[in-house]
Amino acid sequence: MLIIGELINGMFKDIGKAINDRDKKVIQKIAQDQVASGAGMLDVNTGPYEKNPKDAMKWLVDTIQEVCEAPLVLDSTKADVIEEGLKIARKKAMINSTNSDDSRLDLLVPMAKKYKASLIGLTMGKTGIPRDKDERMEHAAKIVTKCQEAGFDLNELYLDPIVLPINVAQAQGTEVLESIKEFKLLCEPQPKTVVGLSNASQGTKNRPLINRIYLVMAIANGLSAAILDPLDKGLVDAAITAELILNKNIYCDSFLEAYRKK
Numbered sequence: 001m002l003i004i005g006e007l008i009n010g011m012f013k014d015i016g017k018a019i020n021d022r023d024k025k026v027i028q029k030i031a032q033d034q035v036a037s038g039a040g041m042l043d044v045n046t047g048p049y050e051k052n053p054k055d056a057m058k059w060l061v062d063t064i065q066e067v068c069e070a071p072l073v074l075d076s077t078k079a080d081v082i083e084e085g086l087k088i089a090r091k092k093a094m095i096n097s098t099n100s101d102d103s104r105l106d107l108l109v110p111m112a113k114k115y116k117a118s119l120i121g122l123t124m125g126k127t128g129i130p131r132d133k134d135e136r137m138e139h140a141a142k143i144v145t146k147c148q149e150a151g152f153d154l155n156e157l158y159l160d161p162i163v164l165p166i167n168v169a170q171a172q173g174t175e176v177l178e179s180i181k182e183f184k185l186l187c188e189p190q191p192k193t194v195v196g197l198s199n200a201s202q203g204t205k206n207r208p209l210i211n212r213i214y215l216v217m218a219i220a221n222g223l224s225a226a227i228l229d230p231l232d233k234g235l236v237d238a239a240i241t242a243e244l245i246l247n248k249n250i251y252c253d254s255f256l257e258a259y260r261k262k
């Protein structure tokens, strides 16, 4: 499973401050630490309060790439902010994200093609958060159809069922897990799947435990990638062990070390 490090996000106070102060050291350290802990890609999000997100995105991508080879996941609700990152990305990037709205798809699917980027499709539309698996499937089908029509390689599409906090949307847990499994029935090649794992535990007690168990269950349902905190060692160990038990990696006594960077 692809681990996408979530920690370069202006929503975190220290990262928001570092972006504001243009303090390269803080960003570069958190980039390197995440990669050393097993992240294969790094999510880059300027945060919700950034006044000039285009400048901030450009600075973040440049700053990370000075010290770090990992490919980047450009995370913004604004297409022009994402494109600012795509223009200067040295490795194959991922767009985070489109939803199922035609206006977003018509902008972001061609953008992904133009820059040879992967694309995350949130299975929601203008009307907001999906209520159940069937609504998620409807949005997913719309996204897949648009990608097929545009000649976008479905191997590069990651569908996101949208993980919600367990404390306020408890019934959505199983809807998300079933969606991960059913998205794969939509087309050939099968679309990949991704979740923002930490959403699940926002506002709860014992966040690490909730994140860990949710991730293992999602992996058992075929999850391809997760945006998560790679510095939570127990979480990464749980992911590696889940894939071992699913026979995706061959056992050796040092399996935790052996598969950390895979």
Ligand code: THG
Residues within 6 Å of the ligand: 006, 009, 011, 012, 013, 045, 075, 096, 097, 120, 160, 162, 163, 194, 195, 196, 197, 198, 199, 202, 203, 227
């Ligand atoms: N899907 C996709 N992209 C996403 C998400 C998703 N990007 C953003 C987010 N969700 C994933 N990243 C995070 C990052 C941090 C937290 C949750 C998800 C988090 N932050 C603390 C909190 O809110 O409690 C902040 C604590 C602090 O302020 O220090 O939990 O779902 N495609």
